[in-house]
Amino acid sequence: MKERAASPCVNSKTEPSIKSQSMHRKDPVERGDGPPRLLVVASGELSLGGLSVNSEVPQAEMLPMDLRRPSPRSGFFRILFLAFAMVVLSNCPASSQGWYLNLPQPTSAPSGQLASAPRASPDFDHVIDQVIQREKEFLATIRNFKPLVETYIQNLKPDAELGTVPVSDQYFLGKLDLNRGLSERSFLQQPRLAGWLDKLTGIYSLKYMPLGFAQMIFVDDRDFDRQHYSFSFVGREFLGEVRCLVIDVAPLPSSGNSRFLGRIWVEDEGYHIVRFNGTFTPHPSFTYKLDFDSWRLNPLPGLWLPAYVYSQQSDEHYRFGRRLHFKAQTRLWGYDLQHAGDHQEFTQIMVDLPFFDHSGSGEDLSPLLSLRRVQYSAEENVVERLQVAGLMAPKGDADQVLETVVQNLVITNNLTEKLPDVRCRILLTTPLESFSVGHTIVISRGLIDVLPDEATLAAILAHELAHIVLGHSFNLDYSFDERMFFPDEQSLRRLTFHRDAHAEAAADEKAIELLANSPYKDRLKNAGLFFEALEARAPSLPNLIRARLGNALIAGKVSRLAVLKQSAPQLATRDTNQIAALPLGGRIKLDPWSDRVELVNIKPVLLLNAGEKMPFEVTPFYPYLKRIPIPDRSLSVKADSPADHGP
Numbered sequence: 001m002k003e004r005a006a007s008p009c010v011n012s013k014t015e016p017s018i019k020s021q022s023m024h025r026k027d028p029v030e031r032g033d034g035p036p037r038l039l040v041v042a043s044g045e046l047s048l049g050g051l052s053v054n055s056e057v058p059q060a061e062m063l064p065m066d067l068r069r070p071s072p073r074s075g076f077f078r079i080l081f082l083a084f085a086m087v088v089l090s091n092c093p094a095s096s097q098g099w100y101l102n103l104p105q106p107t108s109a110p111s112g113q114l115a116s117a118p119r120a121s122p123d124f125d126h127v128i129d130q131v132i133q134r135e136k137e138f139l140a141t142i143r144n145f146k147p148l149v150e151t152y153i154q155n156l157k158p159d160a161e162l163g164t165v166p167v168s169d170q171y172f173l174g175k176l177d178l179n180r181g182l183s184e185r186s187f188l189q190q191p192r193l194a195g196w197l198d199k200l201t202g203i204y205s206l207k208y209m210p211l212g213f214a215q216m217i218f219v220d221d222r223d224f225d226r227q228h229y230s231f232s233f234v235g236r237e238f239l240g241e242v243r244c245l246v247i248d249v250a251p252l253p254s255s256g257n258s259r260f261l262g263r264i265w266v267e268d269e270g271y272h273i274v275r276f277n278g279t280f281t282p283h284p285s286f287t288y289k290l291d292f293d294s295w296r297l298n299p300l301p302g303l304w305l306p307a308y309v310y311s312q313q314s315d316e317h318y319r320f321g322r323r324l325h326f327k328a329q330t331r332l333w334g335y336d337l338q339h340a341g342d343h344q345e346f347t348q349i350m351v352d353l354p355f356f357d358h359s360g361s362g363e364d365l366s367p368l369l370s371l372r373r374v375q376y377s378a379e380e381n382v383v384e385r386l387q388v389a390g391l392m393a394p395k396g397d398a399d400q401v402l403e404t405v406v407q408n409l410v411i412t413n414n415l416t417e418k419l420p421d422v423r424c425r426i427l428l429t430t431p432l433e434s435f436s437v438g439h440t441i442v443i444s445r446g447l448i449d450v451l452p453d454e455a456t457l458a459a460i461l462a463h464e465l466a467h468i469v470l471g472h473s474f475n476l477d478y479s480f481d482e483r484m485f486f487p488d489e490q491s492l493r494r495l496t497f498h499r500d501a502h503a504e505a506a507a508d509e510k511a512i513e514l515l516a517n518s519p520y521k522d523r524l525k526n527a528g529l530f531f532e533a534l535e536a537r538a539p540s541l542p543n544l545i546r547a548r549l550g551n552a553l554i555a556g557k558v559s560r561l562a563v564l565k566q567s568a569p570q571l572a573t574r575d576t577n578q579i580a581a582l583p584l585g586g587r588i589k590l591d592p593w594s595d596r597v598e599l600v601n602i603k604p605v606l607l608l609n610a611g612e613k614m615p616f617e618v619t620p621f622y623p624y625l626k627r628i629p630i631p632d633r634s635l636s637v638k639a640d641s642p643a644d645h646g647p
């Protein structure tokens with residue numbers, strides 16, 4: 001078992017109560033075992049389970065509901081506005097018809113029987129009491145966790161044909177500590193802010209304060225109650241498979257600054273808020289208006305945890321159409337890092353690869369095998385450390401999909417005997433990067449997101465496989481366990497897998513050779529097109545392109561595998577039939593509790609205009625919510641009082 005003493009995030013005192021009931025969710029299927037599947041079929045066509053890629057049309061993105069109401073700037077106008085807002089809110093039509101709810105509100109949804117599971121009609125006031133109580137419990141529970149929080153921001157400028165295009169970007173990665181208010185330990189080296197900026201706190205300085213984005217995981221972390229807010233029932237709606245009550249929330253007059261104005265979705269069994277969409281109001285007149293859409297997921301029975309926030313800041317004074325200034329994705333994960341890593345299970349025996357197995361021979365390993373054993377230890381240490389830090393997903397099905405592509409390269413290049421053990425892992429972060437550590441190829445979630453098709457994925461993996469084939473070494477100091485003793489947030493500074501320009505050029509050359517023998521050889525035009533698009537966007541997205549652990553996909557102004565561009569068609573940013581790269585955020589589904597990832601099937605949707613292509617761009621989230629059933633009241637999460645799951 002790996003030592004985690006150096007990591008300050010382990011604190012038994014703050015262990016959430018739910019842990020004591022062994023709620024650590026075990027995946028029912030032991031993943032990652034068995035050989036990777038080679039799926040080269042007779043015709044030479046490739047079919048990969050789980051990886052649905054389509055180079056013709058990109059994913060559909062559903063825009064979230066957005067309360068774009070003007071915000072008041074003086075006391076008088078604020079009251080006037082609030083009065084108006086409440087009239088508007090109370091007259092919102094029910095968002096779906098035919099739902100069973102009998103609430104004493106003039107705005108209640110049309111009555112009608114829901115076919116399944118008729119419930120007693122809770123009084124709306126009672127529902128609100130439950131929601132307020134649940135949110136209080138949520139605030140108490142969330143303080144026990146120290147999740148990773150990542151925010152990626154794209155600053156925008158208007159574009160006549162594409163709507164907006166990114167002109168610059170910013171990236172934050174840290175570990176949230178809610179125990180001492182809202183604080184963050186950054187994984188990145190942050191430039192010191194000027195004194196006066198440093199003092200600015202609160203949501204409207206968020207361009208400079210990553211914590212501003214973290215604030216959006218709370219509706220109101222101080223005063224979410226009837227003394228500060230009014231509540232109006234809107235209707236019911238399914239979010240994924242979870243039936244929700246939809247309620248509009250508006251701050252009462254003179255209830256203070258930075259109050260939430262917007263809509264909340266409350267799941268109708270435990271009355272937990274699962275989504276809220278709106279703004280903080282009133283905002284200072286010198287800033288732009290901020291809208292956000294915040295989602296919580298249900299990884300354990302009775303526990304809903306913040307996972308995604310989409311936010312955007314726009315100029316509300318524009319008369320015709322609002323001008324967007326930035327859009328941002330905030331993700332949270334790593335809630336259960338106490339159990340992260342392949343070797344955390346006490347019962348699990350670390351298994352050597354067969355060619356290191358000398359248990360029956362009674363002999364020491366030969367010098368060569370000893371060296372390989374050290375290399376393997378270093379590789380294992382790195383993989384384990386990245387998982388424990390919350391930066392790498394545990395071994396899972398998604399890795400096998402990537403390994404299948406690697407196997408297709410290995411087998412068609414007759415490398416099976418030499419390289420029987422190449423494996424793939426997924427880094428959980430957004431910046432586009434891939435690197436190799438020993439015989440492990442690592443590729444970031446963000447990079448998988450934007451790849452348009454399997455051939456492009458093969459090109460990325462071929463470059464890393466080439467490093468392995470060429471025997472490019474890495475820092476064997478990592479085989480010494482004590483090298484891994486550092487606080488999690490220093491991971492990106494303590495670990496590096498960067499290679500020099502010479503090794504990069506050699507790997508590119510070898511990769512082209514590997515691809516030429518592979519089933520992907522006739523489909524590399526798209527890969528070339530991807531690298532063209534990457535080069536085109538790179539100057540405005542330096543933080544997306546910048547690798548944190550390995551080499552960036554672009555060195556100077558030239559992309560990796562630049563030779564592939566020669567066979568690629570010309571980049572046509574306004575042609576809806578040409579998809580060079582996808583938006584961020586569609587391909588990988590991340591369980592924020594266990595850090596497990598799965599590849600999502602993206603259903604093709606016809607593009608309406610070039611503005612929907614959004615290569616490498618931030619888009620809103622619209623997760624499919626699922627509820628983990630509470631099997632038995634006696635087993636329910638402590639924070640969730642049993643009396644509240646009725647009727």
Ligand SMILES: [Zn+2]
Binds near residue numbers: 467499
């Ligand atoms: Zn490389």
